[in-house]
Amino acid sequence: MSKDTTVENVFQNLRSKGLRVTPQREKILQIFMDLQDGNHLSAEDLFKVLEKKNENISLATTYRTLKILSQFGYLRELDFAEGHKHYELNKDKRPHHHIICLNCNKTMEFEDDLINQVGYRIAEEKGVDVVDIQFKIYAICPNEKDDETKTHRS
Amino acid sequence: MSKDTTVENVFQNLRSKGLRVTPQREKILQIFMDLQDGNHLSAEDLFKVLEKKNENISLATTYRTLKILSQFGYLRELDFAEGHKHYELNKDKRPHHHIICLNCNKTMEFEDDLINQVGYRIAEEKGVDVVDIQFKIYAICPNEKDDETKTHRS
DNA sequence: TTTCGTGCAAACCATTTGCAGCAGC
DNA sequence: GCTGCTGCAAATGGTTTGCACGAAA
Numbered sequence: 327m328s329k330d331t332t333v334e335n336v337f338q339n340l341r342s343k344g345l346r347v348t349p350q351r352e353k354i355l356q357i358f359m360d361l362q363d364g365n366h367l368s369a370e371d372l373f374k375v376l377e378k379k380n381e382n383i384s385l386a387t388t389y390r391t392l393k394i395l396s397q398f399g400y401l402r403e404l405d406f407a408e409g410h411k412h413y414e415l416n417k418d419k420r421p422h423h424h425i426i427c428l429n430c431n432k433t434m435e436f437e438d439d440l441i442n443q444v445g446y447r448i449a450e451e452k453g454v455d456v457v458d459i460q461f462k463i464y465a466i467c468p469n470e471k472d473d474e475t476k477t478h479r480s
Numbered sequence: 481m482s483k484d485t486t487v488e489n490v491f492q493n494l495r496s497k498g499l500r501v502t503p504q505r506e507k508i509l510q511i512f513m514d515l516q517d518g519n520h521l522s523a524e525d526l527f528k529v530l531e532k533k534n535e536n537i538s539l540a541t542t543y544r545t546l547k548i549l550s551q552f553g554y555l556r557e558l559d560f561a562e563g564h565k566h567y568e569l570n571k572d573k574r575p576h577h578h579i580i581c582l583n584c585n586k587t588m589e590f591e592d593d594l595i596n597q598v599g600y601r602i603a604e605e606k607g608v609d610v611v612d613i614q615f616k617i618y619a620i621c622p623n624e625k626d627d628e629t630k631t632h633r634s
Numbered sequence: 635t636t637t638c639g640t641g642c643a644a645a646c647c648a649t650t651t652g653c654a655g656c657a658g659c
Numbered sequence: 660g661c662t663g664c665t666g667c668a669a670a671t672g673g674t675t676t677g678c679a680c681g682a683a684a
Contacts, residue, residue: 346658346663369648384666389649407559409674410648425603428611436606440598445617448590449579454619457582461615463599465608500638500683523674538641543674545639563649564673638683646675656665 333359336400343398350383354391358401358415364422364435366404366414402458406433421459427467434467487513490554497552504537508545512555512569518576518589520558520568556612560587575613581621588621 333355337347357375361367367375373388392413395401402416406426420442425434438461445459487509491501511529515521521529527542546567549555556570560580574596579588592615599613 341659344663348658348664350665382666386650386667387665390664393649403561405559405561407557407565411561425606425608427608434606434608436602438598438602441595441615444592444594444598445615448592449617449619452579452588452590453622454579454581454588454617456617456619458618459616460618461595461599462613463603463608463610464612464614465603465610468607495684498638502639502683504640524672536641540642540675541640547675636684638681640679640681642678644676644678646673648671648673650671651669653667653669654665656663658663659661 340398345394345398350381350387351391351395353379353381353383354388355395355400358395358413361415364414366412366433368410368412370410372413404460406431406462407464423461423463425463425465425467427469428464429466430469432467494552499548499552504535504541505545505549507533507535507537508542509549509554512549512567515569518568520566520587522564522566524564526567558614560585560616561618577615577617579617579619579621581623582618583620584623586621 333352336355337352340347340351353376354372357372358367369385369389369392372392373383373385376383376388392401396403396413399416401413402421404412404414404424406412406424408431420437420439422435422437423441425436427433441461442459445461446456449456487506490509491506494501494505507530508526511526512521523539523543523546526546527537527539530537530542546555550557550567553570555567556575558566558568558578560566560578562585574591574593576589576591577595579590581587595615596613599615600610603610
């Protein structure tokens with residue numbers, strides 16, 4: 327799939343919703359599109375990437391753009407209970423899910439159709455419209471299990 | 481079940497782990513035990529409850545106690561992506577799950593064995609030790625669907 | 635009597651906001 | 660040209676921390 331076409335589609339959508347397409351928004355969206363599958367960035371992460379590329383985009387704009395792109399469904403907001411959010415491209419109708427190690431904070435992604443099905447079934451039973459389904463397993467990963475001297479994530 | 485016995489059990493456990501049983505910790509734990517099933521409190525919520533009861537417990541202690549009781553598994557930390565955490569008693573081996581309305585921030589609880597089973601199965605496949613399983617459906621609830629003029633939660 | 639827990643205030647960190655200037659459309 | 664977007668710096672909100680005192684074990 328050509329990235330440019332996809333980006334341009336998004337921008338047409340943004341424009342049709344009365345939002346403006348600015349260089350800042352283009353660059354930020356492109357960074358998420360270039361991201362490997364299963365990767366995600368915090369606002370601070372994204373800001374550092376932008377700095378490294380010498381794009382002069384302020385932290386405030388970084389936050390504002392993340393919020394807007396999430397609100398309009400282009401990004402998915404992830405919450406790993408670390409005190410800050412993470413964001414990833416919201417590409418598919420089948421959201422993947424996460425295992426978070428409480429010691430090293432690393433995440434592992436996985437997909438599971440059953441989980442999504444159950445989510446939609448329950449939503450229907452309760453009469454709500456699904457926006458996102460997030461399944462998280464907080465756990466201790468193998469690397470960390472060995473090392474019992476580690477302190478628990480505060 | 482007698483609450484006093486249960487509380488005393490917890491306290492014996494705390495003591496056996498080298499933690500001290502203070503009036504502040506007793507009162508906070510009691511508040512969670514008196515909470516209706518499916519209810520949860522943020523740190524600020526808890527602090528307000530304590531104020532209303534004229535328990536003179538500082539906000540700092542409130543936070544410290546929540547953290548300790550969670551670390552030791554007596555409370556479950558819930559994250560609804562609202563910018564602050566919620567806590568509930570961690571009573572059973574079968575965690576229940578939540579639907580969160582993105583407009584009104586209300587939550588609905590539900591239990592589903594299948595979800596927990598899938599969680600444990602995946603954890604086993606990946607070789608991690610489960611600490612908690614959280615399944616969240618972000619959605620728009622029926623009350624809010626009617627009212628399309630509502631602004632989205634920022 | 636030795637830690638550990640508490641209260642207070644200050645510090646911290648992630649995020650938001652007011653405002654003036656700038657840039658899409 | 661209107662309106663929304665940006666950068667900056669200051670404000671905010673939730674949470675943590677340093678310190679001196681007080682209390683559990």
